[in-house]
Amino acid sequence: MSRTTAQRVQGVELGLGLIGIGRPWPTPDAAVCTAEQAWTLLDRALELNIRFFDTAAAYGRSEAVLGEYLGNLPAVRREELLIATKCGETWPTPAGAQPDHSLVALEMSFERSHRLLGRIDLLQLHKCTVDDLRDDHLLAWFEGLRASGEVGAIGVSVSSEEALRAALDTAVFDTVQFPANSSKPDFTAAFAEAERSHLPLLNRPMASGALADTGNPFVFHTAAFQRAVVLTGTTQVSHLEANAAAFASAMAAATTDQDV
Incomplete structure (x- = not known):
């Protein structure tokens, strides 16, 4: 997803987060869906015109399952999709261990993700911190991947407002992922x-x-938001369908409000 390709997202659209197809989620004792169930979910997502899929090296088998699925799609269908993954964190993570954002660890993570997924449209730094955004070597590594064409676009995933503001002040990245809902309005305000x-x-x-x-x-x-991808996470087809219907309803209402 180069800067040009990133512009393929012109409005607000629904995407699918894929942690649940690779590891127990949302609780440690949750059952992980089978590969067959994952493919059924992905098939339905495509039928619902979802084209943005978000996975990560820390999502267990998620990259492997998604990569196998993508490998069985017609090339023209794959070209319609935007596949995002993240590096910088592994799973399972030892208790108390911090994400490893060393260049050696990031390179190893990227190579594995590339092997499993094939083309990567967007590579994100998982759990990015303010210190990461001050690391010129780390920034140069990401920029080099994009410049070489090894990934289409680069971004960060943050979980604090401080990191969000720092990421937005850094002109290097194409995307920024953060929590956004009515209970966390400060993140949205910071972005605006x-x-x-x-x-x-x-x-x-x-x-x-x-x-x-x-x-x-x-x-x-x-x-x-005028332009964004809203990531819903689920392993249940019925839940995905309900979310897609709710999202379509919200979009229709927003369009109506704009026309008034």
Whole structure:
């Protein structure tokens, strides 16, 4: 996903996070879906016109399962999709261990992801910190991957407002992933204040389920963003269908409001 390809996301669209097809999620004792169940989920996602898929090296078997699925798609179909992954964290992670963002670890992670997924449209730094964004060698490594064409675009995934603001002040990256929902308005406000061109990738749209029964959570995203990918995470086809319907309803309402 080069800077040009990143512009293929012109409005707000729904994407699918794939942690649940590779490791226990959202709780440590959750069952991991089988490869057959994962393929059924991915098939349905394509039928629902979802084209953005977000995985990570830290998502267990997720990259391997997704890579096998992509390898069985017609080339023309694969070209329609945007495949994002992340480096910088592994799973399982020893208790108390911090993500390894050394260049050696990142290179090894990238090579594995590339082997499993084939072409990578977007490579993100998982759990990016302010210190990472001050590391010229790390920034140059990411820029080099993009310049060489080994990845289409580069981005970061952050979990603090401080890191979000620092990422937005760094002109290196194409995308920034962060939590965005009505219970975390400060992240969204920070993004709006920065007035940068980064494509926002919005995770935890339902606040890990806390907003599931509080109306349509996607109304928040369609009102707050002109251009973004909202990442829903699920392993259940019925849940995916419900989220897609709710997202479509929020988009329709936003369009109606704009026309009034």
